[in-house]
Amino acid sequence: MALDTVTEVYRIRPSNLSCRSARELLTITLREIPGTEAVSVTDDGTIVVLGRLGTDLRDALVRAVVAAGFDPGTVRIAQVEHALDPSSLTFEEARGLGLVSEPKEPVRAEVQQVQRVRVHVTDGYDPDTILVSAGIPVEIEFSEGHGCLGRVLFEQFGIDEDLESGGATVRIPALEPGTYPFSCGMHMVHGTLIAE
Numbered sequence: 001m002a003l004d005t006v007t008e009v010y011r012i013r014p015s016n017l018s019c020r021s022a023r024e025l026l027t028i029t030l031r032e033i034p035g036t037e038a039v040s041v042t043d044d045g046t047i048v049v050l051g052r053l054g055t056d057l058r059d060a061l062v063r064a065v066v067a068a069g070f071d072p073g074t075v076r077i078a079q080v081e082h083a084l085d086p087s088s089l090t091f092e093e094a095r096g097l098g099l100v101s102e103p104k105e106p107v108r109a110e111v112q113q114v115q116r117v118r119v120h121v122t123d124g125y126d127p128d129t130i131l132v133s134a135g136i137p138v139e140i141e142f143s144e145g146h147g148c149l150g151r152v153l154f155e156q157f158g159i160d161e162d163l164e165s166g167g168a169t170v171r172i173p174a175l176e177p178g179t180y181p182f183s184c185g186m187h188m189v190h191g192t193l194i195a196e
């Protein structure tokens with residue numbers, strides 16, 4: 001909802017606003033009224049209703065307030081205002097009506113370690129044995145490879161990368177200590193990743 005689709009602001013102050021459940025029931029009823037865009041209750045108990053462009057909700061609002069059990073003699077609905085001027089809404093009202101977003105907590109970026117290594121692909125893998133530390137993710141940058149070496153497989157991780165067009169970076173999650181073989185697409189050329 002944007003302010004340019006809403007022109008009318010109504011403020012309702014029924015008498016016994018201390019009765020929270022009656023006030024909540026009333027806001028539910030008010031939301032059902034055709035032409036109502038949004039309803040909220042401010043901290044001081046004022047019910048704020050935003051009405052759609054060109055609608056006059058005053059009679060419907062009075063009927064709903066009376067039907068909710070409030071004494072009509074104590075009901076006061078503020079004069080229609082023009083909300084196209086956003087200054088007619090307080091910040092609290094605008095926030096309650098969903099017209100401004102809640103301030104968000106800043107988030108600090110996580111510092112993540114990664115181990116990077118380059119493998120040159122010629123008629124084999126250079127290096128063909130890669131030593132990494134266990135517990136830290138690994139990125140292996142393979143250079144372009146063709147023919148037999150046009151694909152590289154790390155079958156334990158379900159990795160099958162195409163190296164034919166510019167190579168590829170293989171990303172492997174943090175490993176348990178162990179030996180992890182890799183090979184070309186035909187299992188003819190082999191390499192070994194060792195996590196220590």
Ligand SMILES: [Cu+2]
Pocket residue numbers: 147148149184185186187188189
């Ligand atoms: Cu091959």
